[in-house]
Amino acid sequence: MKSRGLRLLLIVVSFVAVSAVLLNVSHQAHKNRLSSTTLASPSATTTVRAAVATLLPQPAVLTSRTMSLAAAPVAVPMSVEIPSIGVSSHILAVGMTAAHAMYAPEGGPNSPNWGDTFWYRGSSLPGVPGTATIAGHIDDAYGRYAVFGRLSSLVPGNRIIIHYPRSGLTVTFKVTATHAYTLAQSTTLPVLDLIYGYGPPHGRGPTPAKDGRAHLSLVTCAGSWNSNLSTHNERLVVSAVRIS
Numbered sequence: 001m002k003s004r005g006l007r008l009l010l011i012v013v014s015f016v017a018v019s020a021v022l023l024n025v026s027h028q029a030h031k032n033r034l035s036s037t038t039l040a041s042p043s044a045t046t047t048v049r050a051a052v053a054t055l056l057p058q059p060a061v062l063t064s065r066t067m068s069l070a071a072a073p074v075a076v077p078m079s080v081e082i083p084s085i086g087v088s089s090h091i092l093a094v095g096m097t098a099a100h101a102m103y104a105p106e107g108g109p110n111s112p113n114w115g116d117t118f119w120y121r122g123s124s125l126p127g128v129p130g131t132a133t134i135a136g137h138i139d140d141a142y143g144r145y146a147v148f149g150r151l152s153s154l155v156p157g158n159r160i161i162i163h164y165p166r167s168g169l170t171v172t173f174k175v176t177a178t179h180a181y182t183l184a185q186s187t188t189l190p191v192l193d194l195i196y197g198y199g200p201p202h203g204r205g206p207t208p209a210k211d212g213r214a215h216l217s218l219v220t221c222a223g224s225w226n227s228n229l230s231t232h233n234e235r236l237v238v239s240a241v242r243i244s
Contacts, residue, residue, distance in 0.1 A: 056214075056242065059127045059164050059171065062093065069095035069122050073103055073113075077166040078126070080117055080134060084158045085150040091134065093121045102135065114140070115147050123196050124206040124214070126162040127171035127242060131197030131206075131215040138221045138232070148220035152236055154178055160216060160240050173216045173240035180222045186235040195219060195237055214242035 062076040073094040081088050092113055094103035102120055105113035117136040124130030136148035160173040181191055192201035195217045199207030209215055216239075223234030 056127075056244070057169055057171075059125050059162075059169055060167055061125065063121050067095075067121070070098070071095055073105065073118070076119070077164060078119070079163045079165070080126075081161040081163065082154070082158070083161070085153050087147060087150075089115060089117045089136070089147050091119045092116045094118045095121055104135070104137070117147055120196070120200075122200050122205070123217075126173075126216055127169075127214050128206075129208045129212055129214050130199075131195075131209060131217060133196050133217045133219065135219040138236075148218070151218060151220050151238060152178070152180075152222060154218075154238050160218070162216075171214070171242060172244045173214075174243045175238060175240045177239045178236065179239075180234045180236050182223075182234055183229075183231075191237070194239065216240040216242070 059078075062078060063074060067074075073092050076091060076093045078091040078093075079089060080091055092105065097103050102118075104118060105111055105116070114137065117134050119126065120133040120135070123133040126132040126134070136151075137146035138149050138151070139146050154175050156175050156177060158175040160175065162171040162173070164170070185191055186195075189201060197207050197209065197215070199205050218238040218240070220236050221232035221234070222236035223232050225231075226233045
């Protein structure tokens with residue numbers, strides 16, 4: 001995703017500024033789409049999966065809880081691997097820019113961080129019950145693929161692996177869905193909730209998922225380049241859930 005494109009992606013802080021309006025918006029809770037064929041009820045499914053999630057090793061906090069989202073991006077001991085599309089990338093922990101957009105390192109393909117992916121530190125930590133958000137560039141000014149250039153090739157069942165080298169922990173996610181949204185759709189509450197989890201779009205911190213599981217959202221640009229907006233006209237969202 002081009003850095004200018006990421007600026008238009010998802011303006012979370014703007015939702016804080018209009019929280020009074022959002023409180024009057026009727027927002028239907030996400031339905032539990034998990035199969036309950038082997039359990040007595042959806043609520044039983046949620047209870048069992050939440051219990052299983054607590055048994056999985058949990059990653060340690062990598063950034064200070066007091067760090068402002070306005071602070072500059074910081075390197076963290078975490079990387080992402082997606083074997084099916086050849087991704088192996090360091091992860092940079094980012095917050096928000098002065099323009100209240102998710103930060104993306106500047107400088108184009110010559111930047112030392114161009115090949116990195118960007119974990120939004122206002123979302124959950126990858127592997128913790130909740131939703132973690134990781135974005136990346138799709139291409140450069142010359143049309144060459146960047147780190148998430150082949151993200152659209154992912155299909156349900158593909159693995160996404162997060163490595164924590166400091167602790168030796170490896171967390172594995174399974175892709176559950178991929179979907180492209182228009183720029184207008186990408187700023188609606190249902191899509192924001194899908195990408196960030198329920199908390200950030202509503203002016204809150206990371207919120208545990210209703211099913212008790214650890215979810216992961218990968219985000220990049222998609223569609224065609226819009227020269228008037230200096231960004232692509234769509235956003236691709238890959239949803240995944242932790243399996244080990």
